[in-house]
Amino acid sequence: MITIEKKLQLPDTYPLERIGKLEDLLFFDIETTGFSGDRCQLYLIGCTYYKDNTWNLIQWFADTKAAEKDLLDHFFDFLKQYKTVVHFNGDGFDIPFLQKRCKHFDLPCGFSGVSSFDIYKKIKPYRNLLGLDNLKQKSIEQFLGIARTDKYNGGQLIEVYKDYLMTHEQNLYDLLILHNEDDLKGMPSILPILNYPDFLEHPFTLSDQEIVDEPDANGHFRHLLKLTCKSFCSIPVPVKASMAPARCTMEKDQITFFVELTEGTLKHFYPDYKDYYYLPFEDRAVHKSIGSCVDKDARVKATAASCYTKTTGFFLPQFEDIWEPVMKQEYKDKMRYAALGDVYLSDQAALQKYTNAILAYDRVGGGYRRRPLTPPDMRFR
Template sequence: MITLEKTISFCETYPLERLGKREELLFFDIETTGFSGEYSTLYLIGCVYYREGNWNLIQWFADTLDSEGEVLKTFFEFLKKFTKVIHFNGDGFDIPYLLKRCRAHCLAYDFSSVESLDIYKKIRPYRNLLGLSSMKQKAIEEFLQVERKDLYSGGQLIEVYKDYLICRDRYLFDLLILHNEDDLKGMPLILPILSYPDFLEQDFSLDKQEILYQTDLFDRPQPLLKLTCKTGISIPIGFSKSNSMVLLEAEENVLTAVIDLFDGELKYFYPDYKNYYYLIYEDHAIHKSVAEYVDREARIKATAKTCYTRKNGCYLPQFSSLWTPSFQRELKDKISYIPYEAQLFENQENVRLYTRHLLNILCR
């Protein structure tokens, strides 16, 4: 086994205090000869850590196939100095792979003593909201508008490692070491993506609400509700996401939601329709205790579809059952509405519920 260690420049592009004390954080990345922990081997583990005011890089390289076990032992003993590991898709690949290789060598190591922060898993729920083209590290770098040239992929370096084991060429060794080093040095480039879960998982406070109007295809004014909310976390790059009824835009520490209001008549459907009659000529339902006084020819037993009362107003949409009582256009419509009043969002809990509601819908 070959051990390499040096001090490096590790630009702090994200407030690391949100993750913990610097001395307790360990960034790591592994290089293997395949995806399967049963049928391939580990040949390199690289780590970045903070000590005495400096960021350091340490790498353990299996210069022979027999030294894989030594690499594993050395890494896991080193791991005992830290409380949190940080990685990209390590929960999905690196950690399970290392545990399988430990079992292959009858080593009783695990990650139970450390907390795992997987950047991939942390941002995955927000892929659609942020418009990420994929969940590959390259797509995240493109979203953050950063450039990093990676001359070789991990897959291409498998053959390089095999050739190194045969010829021990220094050039091949440097390729393997530098690829892993570049991956670890590139970690700060994607750390700012963690600002998005930080931003989106905070409670937003309402800064301003206003009613706007836009004209429809028939030149009729249609009301829109604009909610401007703020939080204590800022994001590096703004984003926007919309569906047919809602536009969300985020910039720095501000989240703006523009929502189509419905101005007109909607129906409230009574849930216990068997206790109601539908009035044919008046187009609404009344309870059977009152319907006894209505001409039999003017009423029929209500069904789920006809058991409603109608009401005009200005309504706020909700995409699942957030508040009741709610109104609908028709019984089976997935979108329901509640009467909109400005006082609704004077309550901070309602602001929290509705912004979370909109974010959940647009994350899908």
């Protein structure tokens, strides 16, 4: 086994204290001869860590097949100093692979008591929102505007390692070591992507709300609720996302939501419909305590779909039930609404719940029908 140690100059790209104490973090990446931890070999483990006011690199390289067990021994002994491992898709590949190799050699696997921070898993819920084709490290680098060229990928280096085992040529060794080092050096460059979950998972502060008019493709004006909110952190690259009937723009520490309002007559459906009569001539339901006074020819037993009262006005789409009463166009419609006068966005908890629901709506889907709008008189509490 060969051990390589050196000091590094790494850029300060992200406030790592959001993950944990700097001295408690261990970044790591492994190189293997394949994907299966049962059949393939581990030949290189690389780590970066912060100590004595500087970044350091340590690598353990299996210069023979027999050295693989030594790599595992040294890595897990080194890991005892740290509380958190940081990696890219390590929960999906690196850690399970190491666990299987430990089992193969009948070694204890020292990840117990160590927390795992997977950059890949942190950003996975926001792939669609950020418009990422996939979650490969290269795609994230492109999103962040980082230009980095890999001469070889991990698969190509498998053959390089096999050649090294037969020849022990220095140029092959250098290639293997430098590839792993470059991957570890490249990890700080993608850390700014973590600002997006930080931005989206913490409460926003409402800084402005207004109704704005916007022309559609036919030149007709529609009316939208515009919410301008602030976050505690900034994002590196602006993002625009659409989740009809809403959209949002994110830039620096600000997110702006535009939600299209609906004008017309909507229905509030009562769940205990067996306690109601439907009055077909009035197109509404009344409780049996009142409906019993209505002529029998003017009432019928309400059903789930006919047990409603109606309200006319302007309505805000609700992406989950926040404000009561909940209004719908028809009983089976997925999209729900709240009458504009019932919306209290000055309530921080309601604001956060509503903005979170908008951002999640693109992932769960739903239906929406547009209605023509006329200029309203709208006020917010």
